[in-house]
Amino acid sequence: MKIEAIYTRQSVDRIDSISVESQAEYCARELIGNNYKIYTDKGYSGKNTDRPAFQQMMQDVVAGRIERVIVYRLDRISRSVLDFANVIDVFQKYSVSFSSTMEKFDTASPIGKAMLMIVMIFAQLERETIQQRVIDAYASRSKRGFYMGGRIPYGFTLKEITIDGIRTHCYTPLEVESTVIRQIFSLYAQPQVSLGDVVDYLKAHNIKNRKGEPFNRSRIRDLIVNPVYVKSDYSIYSFFKTQGAEIINPAEDFIGTNGAYLYSGDSTKRKTVSLSGHTLVLAPHEGVIDSDIWIQCRTKCLHNQSVAKPMKAHRTWLAGKLKCGCCGHALVAKVQPRKHKPDVRYYLCSYKYATKGDCTFGSLRADDIDALIYEEMRNKLSEFSVLSKKQPETNQGVCRLQSQIKEVDQEIQALVQQVSLASAELMKYINLRITELEQRKKDLCARIYDLEHQPQVDTQEITEYLQCWDQLSNSDKVSVVDCLIESIYASKNGLKITWKI
């Protein structure tokens, strides 16, 4: 059975302020039944609704335990019209009627309803005023470096706005994309739903990102922790406050409309773990996700941080060179023990294996890959042994280029000497010619640089190494590979080797 609630509040004991006991007495006269509870906050001001008994009462309202709330005066709820309107909103949502003894304010009566509407209109006005203040404050902040450039988050597009006579941009929700955003949040808010489930859901419904690619877990994660989507209200303010973020706007500006930006002091740090050193600022655009859902999702995300499993790096002479042909991350060797048979080594994509990244790389037998690469290196060297005979020509080439540079220098000098005697017409010619010559000198220097920095690999020595490959230590193999190969991208379709020689 539902109860009636009497709420009393007194900030300080003063002779002219009515005591909580008297307030309760007045309110009790308005009671309809006998089943009631008194909620009392003594020593709390009405500047916000952050009071223990009040919060307890609101919880009971949400839990459906209360059918009516009675106060001595409206300002017992809050001195802020906005707070008051928000509280009334909650009352209406849970069918709680509300009476105030002094103002004869009873939402069950027609006049009470009319008054309520007036209060709501004033609250809306205040909301808009605050929003304007947020926009103005944001503009002055953007001049101090809080410019909102960069990639436009999924769900938004840019629109032009004018703040203080300055034309700038602000995000505005895209209908289709914000529907996706809402879906993502409402899915992930369910306790049993994982990031992977969200990815699967989007895949199944053929929902792709802006590039037309499927969403992956890390993108979804980044999206969920980004406060750009939240309708920032007081709970967002206290959430970020307790996480240690610096908050630019005053608490009362968090009215549940604007999105927010989180700036990190150190841009290389991910904006997830601790938020100290981070700055939160209200943005001029409207958020799309209710704060309770957003906090739920973000908190869940933080608790589910995928910690890379310690992976026993198996020694492979391709370490550092071998990359996943699908996503570009390193391949790692993993050993699978087998009964009665020798172990098998596989190459797995580290991104997929360790961080459950979105990559389609399966696995490749390490022995096959190693043998293939060994073969490729032998082939490369046999073709190179012919090329390497040209080595002396490199030196000749450098000499020839250097003498050309000398000629250019001489001509420049000769021209400079003529300058003092030259007519205007001739000056024009001299200037042109000097520019030309300087460019030519630059080109020649660049060619010398290229020649001199051609890889100087002792192919003879490496060929010998390859001939006794199986007797080499792992680290010797690594250095041989490092002499020859820049990178190897492996996939089911084969190898793509970038050579250093």
Ligand SMILES: [Zn+2]
């Ligand atoms: Zn991969």
